[in-house]
Amino acid sequence: MARAGERTASRKVSHPGGAAGEDTAPALDARKAAILEAVVTEYIGTAQPVGSHHVAQAPGVDVSSATVRSEMAALEHEGYLVQPHTSAGRIPTDKGYRFFVDHLATPGVLGPAQRHMVQRFFDQVHGELEETLERTSRLLSEVTSYAAVVVGPSHDAATVRSVQLVGIGPRTALVVVVLSDGAVEKRFVELDEEASSELLAAASARLQAHLVGRPLGERPPFEPTGERALDDLLARTRVALAELERRGEPEQVFVGGPSRLASAFDAVETVRSVLAILEQQLVVVSLLRDVLDRGLSVAIGTEHGYEPLASCAVVVAPVSVDGRDAGAVGLLGPTRMDYPRALAAAHVVGERLGERIGDVLGLGSGWHLRAGEGLPRRRRPARTGENARGDE
Amino acid sequence: MARAGERTASRKVSHPGGAAGEDTAPALDARKAAILEAVVTEYIGTAQPVGSHHVAQAPGVDVSSATVRSEMAALEHEGYLVQPHTSAGRIPTDKGYRFFVDHLATPGVLGPAQRHMVQRFFDQVHGELEETLERTSRLLSEVTSYAAVVVGPSHDAATVRSVQLVGIGPRTALVVVVLSDGAVEKRFVELDEEASSELLAAASARLQAHLVGRPLGERPPFEPTGERALDDLLARTRVALAELERRGEPEQVFVGGPSRLASAFDAVETVRSVLAILEQQLVVVSLLRDVLDRGLSVAIGTEHGYEPLASCAVVVAPVSVDGRDAGAVGLLGPTRMDYPRALAAAHVVGERLGERIGDVLGLGSGWHLRAGEGLPRRRRPARTGENARGDE
DNA sequence: ACTGGCACTCTGTAGAATCGAGTGCCAGTA
DNA sequence: TACTGGCACTCGATTCTACAGAGTGCCAGT
Numbered sequence: 001m002a003r004a005g006e007r008t009a010s011r012k013v014s015h016p017g018g019a020a021g022e023d024t025a026p027a028l029d030a031r032k033a034a035i036l037e038a039v040v041t042e043y044i045g046t047a048q049p050v051g052s053h054h055v056a057q058a059p060g061v062d063v064s065s066a067t068v069r070s071e072m073a074a075l076e077h078e079g080y081l082v083q084p085h086t087s088a089g090r091i092p093t094d095k096g097y098r099f100f101v102d103h104l105a106t107p108g109v110l111g112p113a114q115r116h117m118v119q120r121f122f123d124q125v126h127g128e129l130e131e132t133l134e135r136t137s138r139l140l141s142e143v144t145s146y147a148a149v150v151v152g153p154s155h156d157a158a159t160v161r162s163v164q165l166v167g168i169g170p171r172t173a174l175v176v177v178v179l180s181d182g183a184v185e186k187r188f189v190e191l192d193e194e195a196s197s198e199l200l201a202a203a204s205a206r207l208q209a210h211l212v213g214r215p216l217g218e219r220p221p222f223e224p225t226g227e228r229a230l231d232d233l234l235a236r237t238r239v240a241l242a243e244l245e246r247r248g249e250p251e252q253v254f255v256g257g258p259s260r261l262a263s264a265f266d267a268v269e270t271v272r273s274v275l276a277i278l279e280q281q282l283v284v285v286s287l288l289r290d291v292l293d294r295g296l297s298v299a300i301g302t303e304h305g306y307e308p309l310a311s312c313a314v315v316v317a318p319v320s321v322d323g324r325d326a327g328a329v330g331l332l333g334p335t336r337m338d339y340p341r342a343l344a345a346a347h348v349v350g351e352r353l354g355e356r357i358g359d360v361l362g363l364g365s366g367w368h369l370r371a372g373e374g375l376p377r378r379r380r381p382a383r384t385g386e387n388a389r390g391d392e
Numbered sequence: 393m394a395r396a397g398e399r400t401a402s403r404k405v406s407h408p409g410g411a412a413g414e415d416t417a418p419a420l421d422a423r424k425a426a427i428l429e430a431v432v433t434e435y436i437g438t439a440q441p442v443g444s445h446h447v448a449q450a451p452g453v454d455v456s457s458a459t460v461r462s463e464m465a466a467l468e469h470e471g472y473l474v475q476p477h478t479s480a481g482r483i484p485t486d487k488g489y490r491f492f493v494d495h496l497a498t499p500g501v502l503g504p505a506q507r508h509m510v511q512r513f514f515d516q517v518h519g520e521l522e523e524t525l526e527r528t529s530r531l532l533s534e535v536t537s538y539a540a541v542v543v544g545p546s547h548d549a550a551t552v553r554s555v556q557l558v559g560i561g562p563r564t565a566l567v568v569v570v571l572s573d574g575a576v577e578k579r580f581v582e583l584d585e586e587a588s589s590e591l592l593a594a595a596s597a598r599l600q601a602h603l604v605g606r607p608l609g610e611r612p613p614f615e616p617t618g619e620r621a622l623d624d625l626l627a628r629t630r631v632a633l634a635e636l637e638r639r640g641e642p643e644q645v646f647v648g649g650p651s652r653l654a655s656a657f658d659a660v661e662t663v664r665s666v667l668a669i670l671e672q673q674l675v676v677v678s679l680l681r682d683v684l685d686r687g688l689s690v691a692i693g694t695e696h697g698y699e700p701l702a703s704c705a706v707v708v709a710p711v712s713v714d715g716r717d718a719g720a721v722g723l724l725g726p727t728r729m730d731y732p733r734a735l736a737a738a739h740v741v742g743e744r745l746g747e748r749i750g751d752v753l754g755l756g757s758g759w760h761l762r763a764g765e766g767l768p769r770r771r772r773p774a775r776t777g778e779n780a781r782g783d784e
Numbered sequence: 785a786c787t788g789g790c791a792c793t794c795t796g797t798a799g800a801a802t803c804g805a806g807t808g809c810c811a812g813t814a
Numbered sequence: 815t816a817c818t819g820g821c822a823c824t825c826g827a828t829t830c831t832a833c834a835g836a837g838t839g840c841c842a843g844t
Contacts, residue, residue: 176570263664273651
């Protein structure tokens with residue numbers, strides 16, 4: 001708790017207007033900042049090391065290449081830039097990107113085409129939650145051309161709305177649970193002997209009476225009915241529900257457009273390991289969760305603790321309904337990614353998705369969200385462009 | 393050699409667009425076959441062009457490298473091999489691979505480790521169908537180190553076992569349909585005004601009466617009850633069900649281990665396009681379906697019509713329960729893939745998966761499968777090794 | 785405090801030389 | 815006739831050199 005708070009605070013300090021303090025993370029002077037910005041934007045665009053000459057021509061840098069060189073040397077010394085080799089241009093480090101997104105990035109704007117895509121998507125999408133989430137992940141990936149991740153609302157605090165036992169095979173029934181957030185869980189219950197539909201109905205009624213209104217985690221034992229078959233069925237169902245809860249992911253994840261990562265890196269091995277990460281849904285969820293919990297909207301390189309993703313950056317935006325956590329959307333790309341656009345896209349899609357979920361589920365009523373410390377809701381540091389330019 | 397000729401004939405049937413004219417293709421004599429086999433196996437192992445010297449040392453080829461060279465030249469002329477460039481070894485063509493799997497491949501055997509993995513997996517897996525399918529795709533991918541695809545039973549012929557309306561938000565209900573094969577479909581129904589739980593219950597009862605026992609596609613209209621609210625609710629639900637059926641994929645697909653494809657090709661662009669294909673579940677399903685329908689268990693290169701997969705091979709095995717189609721499992725890898733192992737793995741996993749599904753659903757009763765021309769069930773041509781060796 | 789200029793370093797490319805794997809062909813042999 | 819050993823040849827891969835170009839660091843000059 002304290003840790004997270006301090007993290008957040010220290011981050012905030014580095015924002016304009018924040019306390020100057022003893023902050024090791026340094027305010028670069030305006031010129032250095034302008035140079036860094038030029039390097040980052042150029043490198044994001046071209047993926048080529050950037051030389052002093054290019055930078056000297058960049059708008060906002062009105063000095064000669066020689067001066068730029070000495071400033072770049074200083075920036076390298078301070079860890080914002082690196083040279084792949086002597087006599088190549090320079091490349092931003094993770095620290096450089098970090099400074100860029102925190103202080104330099106102008107609030108990204110989506111192109112009209114993308115904006116339109118998002119608009120149309122949310123106008124037209126309707127129907128089922130899972131499908132919506134899945135299609136949203138595709139949308140986000142298309143709009144940004146990075147891999148997108150959409151995490152649905154966690155339903156570990158949702159309560160049971162309905163429980164039902166449905167006979168499937170002669171010795172198999174299906175227990176179907178509908179939760180208050182619209183999620184449906186199901187699991188087979190295997191039986192010793194054939195169960196009549198009356199028995200199933202009786203069991204369903206009892207389950208309904210016992211469980212509706214409680215979270216799935218609460219499963220008070222049934223008192224014996226005296227009827228052996230019924231007691232047995234109820235006991236088995238209870239076990240099935242327990243397993244359901246035990247194994248089930250508390251939230252759904254959808255990954256859109258992972259193939260776009262293939263072209264993002266040159267080393268095949270990198271591609272492979274990043275894709276392998278994306279296959280592990282649990283990891284993906286906790287990755288996004290971690291980043292959000294730290295109050296960040298961007299994690300660059302090794303800032304999240306997952307080594308295989310060291311050459312990736314993650315952009316996250318929360319999804320909230322009525323001010324409460326209802327999941328997250330994220331983007332995964334190379335560290336050299338277009339942060340302004342990615343942030344803008346994640347932000348708007350996250351917001352619209354929240355609205356959409358709210359619409360469907362009916363704001364504020366009967367809609368149980370994860371109990372928890374409402375999101376930090378850190379304001380993205382956006383309007384900071386004049387830091388780098390202006391006064392000079 | 394008449395035997396080989398007959399094999400060829402049967403192959404022609406299964407391979408429409410193939411040989412121009414009447415059977416330019418080939419009974420290869422025993423020695424050519426042995427050489428082709430040596431090239432294929434060597435190339436599968438090393439991914440390097442194979443020279444005459446290596447082949448001459450292969451077991452079953454008891455001639456000098458010079459003779460091998462002339463035979464290889466002939467095989468190249470006939471289209472079984474190619475040279476990447478003069479003075480490199482040779483590589484099998486798709487046609488070469490095809491001959492190999494049809495006539496030369498000895499029945500593949502899994503390693504003990506893999507066999508054990510499969511064994512343990514099916515001993516231990518239980519619970520829910522979707523989860524089982526998903527985990528099966530992972531298993532198959534791990535066992536073979538290719539990307540795996542598992543297609544679940546199609547439930548377009550399943551009948552409705554239960555329909556229920558559950559209130560979620562003030563203006564939202566969820567219609568939950570349980571099908572006879574254990575699948576659960578759901579969709580939101582949006583309401584004009586708040587619906588009481590009595591109303592929902594009444595509607596559920598009517599839905600149940602009307603729809604249970606019929607396939608989802610059949611939705612007879614409801615006769616008016618006189619109660620406006622109820623009629624309205626039923627009408628809306630009917631629309632929701634229609635949309636549910638319209639958009640829903642008739643079967644579920646799970647792709648396991650797509651990241652393994654990254655290392656399978658050297659060209660990044662190839663990786664990207666293959667992954668992009670795998671993201672389109674509909675395409676994946678119809679790919680497997682096509683291959684199976686043509687009575688094949690392997691499709692190499694362009695044999696399936698999907699150009700982006702021209703450098704891939706697909707291995708498919710049907711999943712059947714009680715003799716009826718219950719889906720398929722498949723493997724996707726480079727054309728230079730280890731066909732014997734892949735076939736063995738797909739075969740055994742498909743079979744075990746079928747048994748598993750059968751176990752859970754209760755063989756033969758209440759279990760509605762896709763009505764259709766029970767699978768061709770073509771026997772894999774396996775025990776043909778002596779064709780290539782033996783008599784000499 | 786900045787700038788122009790210069791020497792230097794390093795990559796990438798192009799060309800030449802070399803190596804070697806592998807082929808095709810041919811003459812010789814069982 | 816069917817195979818083999820041998821030989822000349824081809825062509826990719828590797829190495830080396832040379833060189834151009836991009837970029838830097840530094841310094842002297844304004």
